[in-house]
Each structure stands twice: as C-alpha cells, then as structure tokens.
Amino acid sequence: MKSSRRCLALPIAVALLSALALCAPCLGASLAMEGMIYDPGPLKPVDSELTVKVGDPAPPFALPSLKGETISLERYLGRRNVILSFVPAAWTPVCSDQWPGYNIAKDLFEQYDAVVLGITVDNLPTLFAWTHQMGDLWFPVLSDFWPHGETARRYGVLRTDGTAERALFIIDKTGMIRFILVSDINRRPDLGAIVEALKTIHATGAK
C-alpha cells in the first residue's frame, strides 16, 4: 500500500509542476485575439502516433480551402516543396499566434521554393472568422473537417479528442516526406528550425 502511494506521488508531482511551468507561455499573448481565445489549459504534449516517417511518400489529400478551391498535394508535385502546418484548432492559444508569423515569412519560404498549407480540423466558416483576425494570410488554409480529421489521421497527427497535433511536415517536389516536427501542443515551433530544414531540402532536392 505504502509503495503504491509512493508510485502515485511522483506522477502527481510531475503533472502539477508541468502544469505550473506551462501555464504562462501556452496563452496567446497578442492583443489581436484578446477576449476571443478559449483556453483549455495545459494539454498533453503529444496525443497521437505518427503513421509516416521521413523518406515515406506523403499520403495524398484533397481538401477545401477558404478561397473556395479544392487543394490537393498532387498539384505541387514537381513544382514546389510543401510545408504542411497542422494546428490543433481555431480560437485556441498558440495556434492563434502561429500562422500570423508565417504570414511575414513568405520571402523565407519562397527562397527555398516552398509553399505553406495551413490545415485544421475546423469547418470553413470557423476558419474564415478565425483567420480574418490574423489579417490576410498569403497561404492556403484548408479544412480537414469532414470526414473529420481524415488527413490528420493519415499522417498520424489526429489527437484522441478530435483535434490535430501542432505538427509540421515538409514534402519535397517528388512527394517524399523530408522533415517531420510534432511539437509539444503547448509550444510554438521555432521558425529557424523550419527554415534550416528547408535549406537542406532545397540544396539536396530536385530543382
């Protein structure tokens, strides 16, 4: 009995301290979204298992975009490197401060022949209202709403609560996955890591 109590003590302590450590930076800090963000509190950092790995062919998809098009991965084959940016859900912390950063990094991405495709499991009306608060995003925003989270599931980044991981996949012009970063959902990935990966892919991939 005593040992089982001790066994419980450590995970409880770790969980409480992790929550304390995470609670500050997980909140969206920008005034742009003040009063509009639903804060679920600190979440389990990763809650899914990847079904793909670097070197695999990227699972195909065709998803509706905010501009009314259907965007498929296939359209970029032989033309562009593709950065898939899955974020958990609209109107949540961190996500609301991630794509606006990519909005001023167009030149960095284009330097390496790359486009960004932003994907969430939200429906189009929700994505429309949410991204409207970010200003005009230059990259396509895709809805993986129905069948719910099907594309996220194919890549192995659909969480058990139906949201997606905060995950980045870079797919080269041949359709091969060259970089995967599934971040702690409570943290924003560093732009520098993405650009560094793009630089390598651009230097070694098909032109």
Added chain:
Amino acid sequence: MKIRSPWWLVVLCFLAVSAVASAGKMPAVGDRLADLRLPTPESADTRDYLGLPPSDAFPVTAIAGKILVIEIFSMYCPHCQREAPAANRLYQAIQDSEPLRDRVKMIGIGVGNSTFEINHFRKHYSILFPLFPDEDFTVHKAIGEVRTPFFIVAALGPKDNGRILWTGSGSMGALETFMARLNDLARDGAP
C-alpha cells in the same frame, strides 16, 4: 491513526508557491522594472548605442541614458507587425531630436521569440532599434505576461534605477503625443 505529512507533498507545495511567487506583476507607474536580463548584443555599434561593455548578459537598468523605451512584442503578433513602422518612426524621431538623442534609448523584446525570429522581424520591417529574444518567456513572466504590443517607459540611472514612468498597451498612439511625453519626462527627470 498516525497522521504524517508526506515529504513529497511538502516539497511540492513549496515548489508550487515558489513558481507562483516568481511570476511577476504587470508593470505599473512608480514601480521599479523587474530584474530583466538580456543577452548582450554582438554588434559593437549596438553595444555602443546602449553604452554596454562586452559581456554575456546585462540588466536593462545598465543601459546608459536617462530614459528607456521598451516595446514588448512578438514576431507572431499581428498588432506588433502593424505597429512596426510606427515604432521605427518613434526611434527615428528620438534620434533626430537634439535634446532626446543621448537621453532616450529604445529597445524591443520579442516574447517567445528565438534569435532567428527576432532577426527575421528586424529584417522584414527594417527595424532600426535593438531587438532582444525572450525565447523561454522569462521576461514575459517577469512583467506579468502582458499582451503584445506593450510599451514601457522607465527612468535610468543610479537614482531611478528603472522606475517606471509610463506604460501603454496596444498601439503606441500618435507619434507627436509620444514624443511630447518623452520630452516632458526627460525634462522632469533632468538633474
């Protein structure tokens, strides 16, 4: 029944209280700036502007001048992106002002931003004043996790040692108003 407080619970409570106590409060006029330490700029020109000797890190109160303007921003914040040209104009107006040039210094701190990210922000908006990363939110926590952008004007020097003179959340407002404020504060703070 023997009641004994488990050691881990005591330690946990202590750590939890420490964590809460270490979170700073929002800057208010009359307070002293929290002990904000920033990495010393590599650029000799930037160190010269701030009056800093070469070192690894420095407290913001070590910056040479009478008044310090701090913009708390993030590369990822749309309002900060929109505010960037206005912040640049403020810096330029300070540099163009004979009475303020040597008395007022201006810096930006990018909360949650890496060095790569603040450098990209600097390049994208041609930011003229020094920017510093706060990648692990240390500064952000110390100043009560203010929303961005947020402006702090503080008095420098051994007597004032970071006494906060003005704070503003959101847009810095009209340039003329901000400059008039700086002129008043610089005059009030003059020896």
